[in-house]
Amino acid sequence: MKELILDIGTTTTSVYGNYIKAFLKIPTVAAVDIRKDEVVAIGNDAWSILGRTQGYFRCVYPLRRGMIDDCEVATGFLRLLLKKVGTPKIGSVRVSMCLPAVANKTTYDMVRKVLSKGGVKKVRFVKRPVAMALGVGISRTEIGGRMVMEIGGGLSEAAVVCLGEVASASSVEVGGQDIDMAICNYLRDRYELVIPVKTAEQLKIALGTDFSVQQSSFRQGDNRSNIRISARDSVWGRPRVIDIPAKELLEICQDKLSQTLQTAHKCLLETSEELLEDISLTGIWIGGGTALLKGFPELLAESTSLPVHMPVVSSEYVLAGIMRYWRMKGARKLYAHA
Numbered sequence: 001m002k003e004l005i006l007d008i009g010t011t012t013t014s015v016y017g018n019y020i021k022a023f024l025k026i027p028t029v030a031a032v033d034i035r036k037d038e039v040v041a042i043g044n045d046a047w048s049i050l051g052r053t054q055g056y057f058r059c060v061y062p063l064r065r066g067m068i069d070d071c072e073v074a075t076g077f078l079r080l081l082l083k084k085v086g087t088p089k090i091g092s093v094r095v096s097m098c099l100p101a102v103a104n105k106t107t108y109d110m111v112r113k114v115l116s117k118g119g120v121k122k123v124r125f126v127k128r129p130v131a132m133a134l135g136v137g138i139s140r141t142e143i144g145g146r147m148v149m150e151i152g153g154g155l156s157e158a159a160v161v162c163l164g165e166v167a168s169a170s171s172v173e174v175g176g177q178d179i180d181m182a183i184c185n186y187l188r189d190r191y192e193l194v195i196p197v198k199t200a201e202q203l204k205i206a207l208g209t210d211f212s213v214q215q216s217s218f219r220q221g222d223n224r225s226n227i228r229i230s231a232r233d234s235v236w237g238r239p240r241v242i243d244i245p246a247k248e249l250l251e252i253c254q255d256k257l258s259q260t261l262q263t264a265h266k267c268l269l270e271t272s273e274e275l276l277e278d279i280s281l282t283g284i285w286i287g288g289g290t291a292l293l294k295g296f297p298e299l300l301a302e303s304t305s306l307p308v309h310m311p312v313v314s315s316e317y318v319l320a321g322i323m324r325y326w327r328m329k330g331a332r333k334l335y336a337h338a
Ligand SMILES: Nc1ncnc2c1ncn2[C@@H]1O[C@H](COP(=O)(O)OP(=O)(O)OP(=O)(O)O)[C@@H](O)[C@H]1O
Pocket: 008, 009, 010, 011, 012, 013, 028, 065, 066, 067, 150, 151, 152, 153, 154, 155, 156, 175, 176, 177, 201, 204, 205, 287, 288, 289, 290, 291, 292, 293, 294
């Protein structure tokens, strides 16, 4: 049977299948032809189209905060995705995918509807924290509680998993995208500068919440304490280059991440004493793109007083976890890749 494993996130979609050559990771974005109201390209291809032919096309993120936001575009996105990975006969493929632990019945129904409209008849789900736990090597028969946390583009979710089930979970609608937007807004309000969101993302990745940067670089006169930004002046419209203190941008990152840390605390508060005892020994496994932010593991470890572990490539681990959940072939291959 043809199997497709899917993790569709707010910003990134990861796919693997027993009939496709390689694991695929693309941005969850679609280029929609506004004349026909049709999705014409997805992922990086969508970016290329939008960059070259503005006017007739608009860029749509079909997901918001980890949930489907635009059913039509999500269906078009799925159709092109299936085509992209060379799905021979869509009706014969079985899709296994994960959804956030906080997803409710409406979300599940909506995803089913989109898949069905996209031609997929067979689908099975697993909660994302369970997939992540299995993906990082925690056994489904493990009696002790294990805590996992995913910090993605639009959602942060912490959960305690025990015996392959979610024992407690908490989430907050904050992710990397919010940090990018906060950087854009800050530069516009404080310095009258306009930068593309992509540039804000690059600044964020370069900067992170790195403690060592904070401690060593913010001394007066230290060159590293400033970040050079070239952008457009929002008043005059002309290009401008300025140096701004890195500390200001770090504070923006930390402000958003504090909400993520609170989610971890909330999850711990909702966890039983017995499971908490296990977690105090084993710590937290983190994943998702925003978990790669420099200094974030240290920030979480300091805030929760728990050891923090991070798989090398988190999106592959989620896919491997879905496979393990359904005991499919290929999980080992994905582990090797990760
Ligand atoms: N090295 C890095 N440092 C900091 N942030 C990063 C790094 N790499 C990716 N990111 C950020 O991770 C985010 C995407 O993460 P991920 O792919 O896990 O999200 P997603 O699964 O699409 O979203 P969600 O799970 O919230 O629906 C983006 O905001 C991106 O800027």
